[in-house]
Amino acid sequence: MPPDTIIDTETPPQSRATTARALVARLSSDPLGGVVAALIIIFIVACCLSPYFLTRFNMTIIARSLAFIGLVTIGQSLLMILGELDLSVGAIGGLSGIAGGTLMVQYGVNPWVAVGLCLLLGTGCGFINGTLVTRLRLHSLVLTIGMAGVYGGAILVATKGVAITGIPHEISFLGAGKAFGLPIPFIVLLVCLLVIVFVMQKTPLGRYVYAIGSNPDAARMLGLRVAGIRTAAFATAGFLSALAGILMVARLGSAQPSIGDTWVLSPIAAAVIGGVATTGGIGSPLGAVLGAVIIGIIENIIVLFGISPYWQAIVSGGIVVLAISFDAVTRRFLNKGV
Amino acid sequence: MSVLSVRDIRKEYPGVVALDHVELTLEAGQVHILAGENGAGKSTLIKTLTGLVTPDEGSIHIEGQDALAARGLFEKIAYVPQELNLFAPMTVAENMFMPFSRSGFGTVTVSRRAMEKAAETFLTRFGIRARPRDRVGQISVPDQQLLQIARAACRSDFRVLVLDEPTSSLTAKETAHLFQIIRALRDEGVAIVFVSHKMEEIFELGDVVTVLRNGRSVGTHRMTEMTEDSLIHLMSGNNIALDERFQPRCEPGEVLLSVDHLCGPGVSDASFVLRRGEILGFAGLVGAGRSELMQTMFGFRRATSGRCVLEEREIPRGRPDRAVAAGMVYLSEERKHHGIFPLLSVRENISLSILDQLTSFGVVSGRKEREKTREIIASFDVRTSSPDKKIRFLSGGNQQKAIIGRAMARRPRLLIFDEPTKGIDIGTKFQIYRIMQKLAEDGVGIILVSSEMTELQRCASRIVTLYEGRINGTFDQATTDINTLVGAIIGARESRHAA
Numbered sequence: 001m002p003p004d005t006i007i008d009t010e011t012p013p014q015s016r017a018t019t020a021r022a023l024v025a026r027l028s029s030d031p032l033g034g035v036v037a038a039l040i041i042i043f044i045v046a047c048c049l050s051p052y053f054l055t056r057f058n059m060t061i062i063a064r065s066l067a068f069i070g071l072v073t074i075g076q077s078l079l080m081i082l083g084e085l086d087l088s089v090g091a092i093g094g095l096s097g098i099a100g101g102t103l104m105v106q107y108g109v110n111p112w113v114a115v116g117l118c119l120l121l122g123t124g125c126g127f128i129n130g131t132l133v134t135r136l137r138l139h140s141l142v143l144t145i146g147m148a149g150v151y152g153g154a155i156l157v158a159t160k161g162v163a164i165t166g167i168p169h170e171i172s173f174l175g176a177g178k179a180f181g182l183p184i185p186f187i188v189l190l191v192c193l194l195v196i197v198f199v200m201q202k203t204p205l206g207r208y209v210y211a212i213g214s215n216p217d218a219a220r221m222l223g224l225r226v227a228g229i230r231t232a233a234f235a236t237a238g239f240l241s242a243l244a245g246i247l248m249v250a251r252l253g254s255a256q257p258s259i260g261d262t263w264v265l266s267p268i269a270a271a272v273i274g275g276v277a278t279t280g281g282i283g284s285p286l287g288a289v290l291g292a293v294i295i296g297i298i299e300n301i302i303v304l305f306g307i308s309p310y311w312q313a314i315v316s317g318g319i320v321v322l323a324i325s326f327d328a329v330t331r332r333f334l335n336k337g338v
Numbered sequence: 339m340s341v342l343s344v345r346d347i348r349k350e351y352p353g354v355v356a357l358d359h360v361e362l363t364l365e366a367g368q369v370h371i372l373a374g375e376n377g378a379g380k381s382t383l384i385k386t387l388t389g390l391v392t393p394d395e396g397s398i399h400i401e402g403q404d405a406l407a408a409r410g411l412f413e414k415i416a417y418v419p420q421e422l423n424l425f426a427p428m429t430v431a432e433n434m435f436m437p438f439s440r441s442g443f444g445t446v447t448v449s450r451r452a453m454e455k456a457a458e459t460f461l462t463r464f465g466i467r468a469r470p471r472d473r474v475g476q477i478s479v480p481d482q483q484l485l486q487i488a489r490a491a492c493r494s495d496f497r498v499l500v501l502d503e504p505t506s507s508l509t510a511k512e513t514a515h516l517f518q519i520i521r522a523l524r525d526e527g528v529a530i531v532f533v534s535h536k537m538e539e540i541f542e543l544g545d546v547v548t549v550l551r552n553g554r555s556v557g558t559h560r561m562t563e564m565t566e567d568s569l570i571h572l573m574s575g576n577n578i579a580l581d582e583r584f585q586p587r588c589e590p591g592e593v594l595l596s597v598d599h600l601c602g603p604g605v606s607d608a609s610f611v612l613r614r615g616e617i618l619g620f621a622g623l624v625g626a627g628r629s630e631l632m633q634t635m636f637g638f639r640r641a642t643s644g645r646c647v648l649e650e651r652e653i654p655r656g657r658p659d660r661a662v663a664a665g666m667v668y669l670s671e672e673r674k675h676h677g678i679f680p681l682l683s684v685r686e687n688i689s690l691s692i693l694d695q696l697t698s699f700g701v702v703s704g705r706k707e708r709e710k711t712r713e714i715i716a717s718f719d720v721r722t723s724s725p726d727k728k729i730r731f732l733s734g735g736n737q738q739k740a741i742i743g744r745a746m747a748r749r750p751r752l753l754i755f756d757e758p759t760k761g762i763d764i765g766t767k768f769q770i771y772r773i774m775q776k777l778a779e780d781g782v783g784i785i786l787v788s789s790e791m792t793e794l795q796r797c798a799s800r801i802v803t804l805y806e807g808r809i810n811g812t813f814d815q816a817t818t819d820i821n822t823l824v825g826a827i828i829g830a831r832e833s834r835h836a837a
Contacts, residue, residue: 202701202702203697203700203701203702204693204694204696204697204702207686207689207690207693207702208690208693210679210681210682210686211679211682211686211690213681214679214680214681214682215675215676215678215679215680217675217676218675218676218677218678218679219679220638220658220659221636221638221658221668221670221676221677222662222690222691222744223658223659223661223662223663223667223691224659224690225659226659281679281681281682282681
């Protein structure tokens with residue numbers, strides 16, 4: 001269902017008025033309506049603002065940078081739908097990237113084996129978070145603030161703050177290469193998104209995730225394996241962060257200790273823009289990624305516009321607030337109609 | 339002149355007409371009962387009276403003035419909702435007098451001492467066992483319920499007091515006390531609207547009754563003209579035999595469930611057996627540990643020692659998922675917290691327990707799911723305009739039927755009903771009793787936890803009584819009179835019987 005919505009926007013018009021009306025009807029009935037509408041508007045505004053926006057070169061840049069934050073966003077939105085939050089996803093991504101780099105460069109491990117180990121490490125870190133949250137019944141927000149310190153600290157211990165250079169060329173196409181005219185990281189993002197959306201919408205497991213997010217006590221009473229599903233979701237988020245981390249290493253050709261520094265708050269903002277409730281039970285990973293696209297376009301426009309770097313944070317933050325308010329207002333408006 | 343008069347109001351929600359040309363007139367100094375089955379429109383009518391919902395058509399006059407034009411008039415209506423609606427971390431006095439500027443205890447700063455002093459009088463008057471400085475979260479649930487009523491009544495300017503099932507978590511003694519207060523308020527000239535499903539209360543307290551059925555008012559009568567039969571007949575539109583019994587009509591078979599020396603928080607050393615083909619009732623005061631015992635057996639709470647064996651399989655401690663896999667299903671008293679998934683639709687709520695059976699190649703089949711849920715909705719008479727409606731918009735009784743349908747879909751071997759008819763109308767109640775009876779006769783173990791003695795007498799084969807977390811007696815329903823049972827419930831020593 002949601003993918004149709006996007007395709008629909010591109011169908012050739014029979015007559016303009018009817019298409020527009022059909023589109024409005026479609027948007028208003030779909031839970032993703034708000035974010036898709038916001039995306040269309042921002043896209044049109046961006047096209048009008050800068051002639052350089054809608055170029056192949058610029059689109060590739062957006063797609064590539066979106067891939068990293070998008071992967072993290074998928075994981076974070078999954079946790080948010082469950083009613084949890086992981087603030088250590090950035091540190092997990094960074095740590096996994098560093099571990100991968102170290103294995104390849106300093107220990108001469110086969111790059112593909114190193115990639116596998118690095119993904120395993122990320123999954124393990126997520127698993128630890130999940131186990132601590134479920135076993136000790138800790139608040140995930142507070143726990144993962146602490147774990148972000150632990151994983152982030154491990155990066156510094158391992159690297160002493162110095163980047164690891166000389167990543168083997170075999171894997172650099174993972175970050176820099178293209179296939180079917182699309183950047184490889186973007187393809188990885190699409191594949192992951194497809195898998196997760198399929199699980200969330202078509203399988204019992206996905207339904208259980210929404211149920212737990214909606215009412216965890218009732219889910220336990222119903223006999224769902226709440227702790228297991230929660231832990232698995234944390235592990236998945238860890239895996240996706242590690243994937244983003246290693247792709248970033250491949251892209252840069254070096255393992256920077258700062259990888260993942262910006263992957264904590266903007267995925268949460270992206271998820272909220274995309275209709276994921278911070279209280280759990282509502283939203284979808286697809287919406288969250290669309291939210292990330294919106295943020296990506298905004299940041300891109302700021303660069304294209306040549307706004308002073310000192311002002312960038314204020315402008316992009318302000319537009320994020322606008323985007324969220326736009327979504328909230330549309331939803332209230334649409335709810336009235338239903 | 340009447341205090342409040344509702345003329346010809348109509349309220350329509352998408353797909354449902356909640357109120358259809360309803361009339362209601364409240365007189366000062368009268369207790370006006372609002373009766374009707376679940377989903378008859380009582381809640382919507384109350385929300386209209388209190389100004390929370392604006393009707394599509396019709397008029398509301400408060401003391402002769404048009405309240406829909408001058409909405410300030412709705413402040414004369416004090417409303418006590420059914421659900422607890424208090425600020426748990428704040429003190430009793432603060433809860434009572436919030437907003438402070440309106441109660442006169444502070445505009446810039448809050449005059450805490452004066453407020454606490456004023457609170458004392460209300461606490462005494464309403465018999466609330468708490469001090470003004472206690473945190474609301476720490477006082478008992480009945481006290482919270484009374485506090486909620488006190489909060490509505492401490493404003494002196496109200497002319498109408500609306501009470502929506504105020505006694506659902508009160509004991510008999512607390513209820514009696516509350517009734518004294520209600521009568522005192524009535525004699526001061528307040529018009530009282532009282533919603534309840536309990537017949538004894540309706541007849542004890544009511545002066546006038548208005549019955550709603552399917553969103554229409556089917557009549558207003560003086561209580562002196564009514565009998566229990568005629569009232570039920572008006573509510574349901576058909577006849578229900580009040581003396582009907584629902585004990586399973588078969589001999590108890592082999593042991594299905596045995597609980598040995600189970601201990602845990604709120605439960606000490608509980609042992610009992612449940613045989614195939616019987617309904618085992620559990621009686622006790624609020625707080626005697628009935629729900630705690632059930633939840634400990636089920637694994638929702640962790641047992642510290644003891645065993646719970648269902649059909650020769652031991653249920654591991656603290657694992658409700660394993661209990662469900664073994665065939666045990668628990669229907670909690672707390673429908674809102676433990677039962678429904680408010681953000682999901684009726685269909686999703688129902689199918690959740692059987693999703694693994696509705697898949698093809700690991701994918702949930704939309705067709706199978708729709709068919710199965712339609713079947714359950716029909717056979718359990720869940721009234722909803724569409725299966726895709728969010729379940730939180732359904733009335734309490736229909737939510738309960740949906741949850742029972744969901745539980746049954748798994749074909750459980752043991753079903754625990756914890757206060758299954760709390761806040762549920764009599765027609766639906768009897769439907770639930772019939773379901774329990776049928777299940778028990780089919781060999782499913784049934785446990786019924788209830789605070790209503792009549793319910794236990796109507797359904798249970800044997801009754802276990804709990805007192806302060808301990809089992810203090812087991813009685814055969816057929817040979818035990820109610821006084822013995824009540825004696826056991828309140829912990830009288832001589833009532834101890836061998837099972």
